[in-house]
Amino acid sequence: MDETREPQYQNCVEIRDQFGLTPLGLMSNQTWRDDPRRLLFVMSRYKFVSKMLSGLGSVLEVGCADAFGTRIVLQEVDSVTAVDFDPVFVRDVNDRQDAKWPIECREHDILDGPVEGPFDASYSLDVIEHITPADEDRFVSHMAQSVSAEGVVIIGSPSLESQQHASPPSKAGHVNCKSGVEFKELMQRHFHNVFLFSMNDEVVHTGYAPMAHYLLTVSCQKKSNS
Numbered sequence: 001m002d003e004t005r006e007p008q009y010q011n012c013v014e015i016r017d018q019f020g021l022t023p024l025g026l027m028s029n030q031t032w033r034d035d036p037r038r039l040l041f042v043m044s045r046y047k048f049v050s051k052m053l054s055g056l057g058s059v060l061e062v063g064c065a066d067a068f069g070t071r072i073v074l075q076e077v078d079s080v081t082a083v084d085f086d087p088v089f090v091r092d093v094n095d096r097q098d099a100k101w102p103i104e105c106r107e108h109d110i111l112d113g114p115v116e117g118p119f120d121a122s123y124s125l126d127v128i129e130h131i132t133p134a135d136e137d138r139f140v141s142h143m144a145q146s147v148s149a150e151g152v153v154i155i156g157s158p159s160l161e162s163q164q165h166a167s168p169p170s171k172a173g174h175v176n177c178k179s180g181v182e183f184k185e186l187m188q189r190h191f192h193n194v195f196l197f198s199m200n201d202e203v204v205h206t207g208y209a210p211m212a213h214y215l216l217t218v219s220c221q222k223k224s225n226s
Contacts, residue, residue, distance in 0.1 A: 025066030026092045034169075042125075044202035045156050045214070046072040049123045052154060052218055053077055056120040060146050062110050063127030067093045071101045073123070083108035083115055111138055114145035122146050123154040129174045136176060140190050144219075144226035153191070153219045156199075157183065162213040180209025183217055190226040191219035 002013050024032055031039045046069035053059055054076040061070055064082035066089055074080050082105045084090050093105040108115055111131070115122075122143045131139045143153050158166065160177045178186065180196055187194040197204050198212030209215065 022098075023096055025068040025096060026089060027066045028068040029066075035167075041202055041214075043069055043072065044204070045125050045199070045216070046070070048197075048199075048204050048216060049073055049125070049154050049156075050076040053121045053123070053152065056152075058117070058119045060115055060117065060119040060122040060143075062115075062122060062124040062143055062146075064093065064105065065089050065126075067103060067105060069125075070103055074101055074103065077120075079104070081106075081115065081119070083110065085109035085111075110142045111135055114142040117146050118148040119146055119151060120148060121152040121154070123156075125156040126158070128155055129157045129177045131176055133176055136186060137189065140186065141226045144190050144222040147222070149222065151220070151222070153187075153222075154216065155187070155219075156214060156216045159209070159212050159215050161210050165213075178215070180212065180215055183215050187217045187219045190223055192221040192223060194219045 001017065004010050004013060028039060031042070050073045053073065057078045059073060059077045059080050061080055061082040064070060064084045067082045070080055070082055080103050082093065082103055084107065087107050090105055090107045093103065097103070124143065128136065128139060147153060158174065158177050160179045163171060163174065163177050184194050184196045195218040196209065197216040197218070198207045198209050199214035199216060200212060204216065
């Protein structure tokens with residue numbers, strides 16, 4: 001066995017030898033290869049979700065992709081069910097399951113209907129900008145229907161203003177980026193209370209939304225139409 005020069009790091013070798021090295025997952029692997037710092041930004045969004053939902057029981061993630069960041073949320077809640085409409089990503093998640101961090105992952109298109117619950121909360125990061133404006137209310141409504149009456153819904157998306165600075169790969173598929181005002185108005189159609197946060201790089205704040213690269217809404221007390 002390799003022996004580290006400082007004994008407090010020997011567990012790194014022991015974990016490698018017992019469990020192997022953890023693969024990143026399909027999307028995170030591509031990000032790490034092409035734009036490493038973006039992985040930090042993505043993880044920061046998951047950190048925000050984890051702290052907003054800390055202490056809750058069952059949580060739903062909609063549009064999980066490779067679910068690499070989902071473990072961060074699982075650190076703060078009892079359980080996470082992750083869904084994605086792409087079977088390639090769902091297989092990737094399930095192929096990398098770790099008994100220490102169990103995540104239920106299955107194929108589901110949220111536009112087809114809510115996920116059976118109810119969950120204490122649901123969240124979705126970097127998905128709604130891929131949903132056409134004609135389908136956006138159905139998307140939000142089905143997320144709301146997946147949680148309890150007291151449930152929380154968190155949605156994150158690149159801002160409309162950010163798109164002039166985005167790279168072609170980043171913009172691919174973005175058909176519905178919104179300003180802060182538009183994003184909040186969408187969520188207010190489905191929830192009584194909506195809180196808008198701005199994000200630049202890995203920093204979340206309550207600053208001027210038109211200068212934000214990324215937007216996050218935290219919504220609760222769903223309306224009867226959702």
